[in-house]
Amino acid sequence: MAGVNGSGKTTLARLLAGLTIEGVNGERCRGFAGDMPSPYVMQQPEAQLFGETPREEIHFALEWLGLPADAILPNTERILEETGLLAFADYTWDRLSGGQRQLAAVAAAAAGEAPLIVFDEATSMLDDRSSHIVHQLARSLHGQGTAVVWVTQRLHELEPSSRVAALSGGVIRYDGTVRGFLHGDTGHDVHEPSPCERCGLRLPYLASLGAQLHRQGVIEPPIPLSAGEWREVLDK
Numbered sequence: 001m002a003g004v005n006g007s008g009k010t011t012l013a014r015l016l017a018g019l020t021i022e023g024v025n026g027e028r029c030r031g032f033a034g035d036m037p038s039p040y041v042m043q044q045p046e047a048q049l050f051g052e053t054p055r056e057e058i059h060f061a062l063e064w065l066g067l068p069a070d071a072i073l074p075n076t077e078r079i080l081e082e083t084g085l086l087a088f089a090d091y092t093w094d095r096l097s098g099g100q101r102q103l104a105a106v107a108a109a110a111a112g113e114a115p116l117i118v119f120d121e122a123t124s125m126l127d128d129r130s131s132h133i134v135h136q137l138a139r140s141l142h143g144q145g146t147a148v149v150w151v152t153q154r155l156h157e158l159e160p161s162s163r164v165a166a167l168s169g170g171v172i173r174y175d176g177t178v179r180g181f182l183h184g185d186t187g188h189d190v191h192e193p194s195p196c197e198r199c200g201l202r203l204p205y206l207a208s209l210g211a212q213l214h215r216q217g218v219i220e221p222p223i224p225l226s227a228g229e230w231r232e233v234l235d236k
């Protein structure tokens with residue numbers, strides 16, 4: 001999900017997660033998982049931590065989800081390992097950095113294998129390594145059948161998404177593929193702004209380069225989006 005500041009991303013994401021049950025027009029809404037709220041990782045970890053340490057945080061999350069007692073311990077250790085938090089698992093929050101606290105919040109949210117998980121600009125304060133861990137975790141959850149809602153303003157992060165919803169002024173202005181969002185769907189006039197640009201967002205660098213070269217007649221569609229797709233074009 002993408003959109004400029006104040007476009008309504010968090011509002012929609014919270015409705016999907018079942019954390020807000022009343023829409024902006026006062027109508028009642030049901031979240032993706034019905035009456036069960038879905039895990040939701042925010043930009044700032046402080047507001048979402050309940051335990052005193054990463055291990056306790058994950059343990060609580062699994063207990064709250066009703067996992068049997070004998071499954072809680074191995075699952076806690078597995079997710080601590082996957083997120084690289086094992087060495088700090090029993091540190092209290094004041095001994096951990098903001099990024100490490102955020103990873104613990106992600107780990108707790110991901111541990112329960114819920115039907116839906118929302119990452120709301122969850123990597124904006126993480127370094128490349130930690131951000132990579134969260135992206136891998138999201139892909140792995142998606143591979144196991146969890147619906148992943150990834151809210152971001154860093155549009156290159158949309159690349160692995162199967163569907164993009166872009167908002168502006170509280171309205172979904174685009175709902176479709178990443179390619180369609182960045183470069184327009186079939187029949188789109190290349191000299192017109194793409195759905196991404198119409199939502200006030202800037203194309204990521206590789207997509208922008210592709211659009212410029214396409215406008216100049218240097219490359220033909222499909223315009224490459226990722227480094228891998230660029231390699232294929234350059235190898236031809």
Ligand SMILES: Nc1ncnc2c1ncn2[C@@H]1O[C@H](COP(=O)(O)OP(=O)(O)OP(=O)(O)O)[C@@H](O)[C@H]1O
Nearest residue numbers: 003004005006007008009010011012024169170171
């Ligand atoms: N469909 C809507 N109709 C009217 N107001 C809305 C709608 N969606 C969101 N709003 C209001 O717009 C404001 C900003 O919404 P929200 O926080 O969801 O935006 P955002 O895209 O997540 O912003 P940011 O990127 O800055 O976090 C809020 O006050 C919210 O109540």
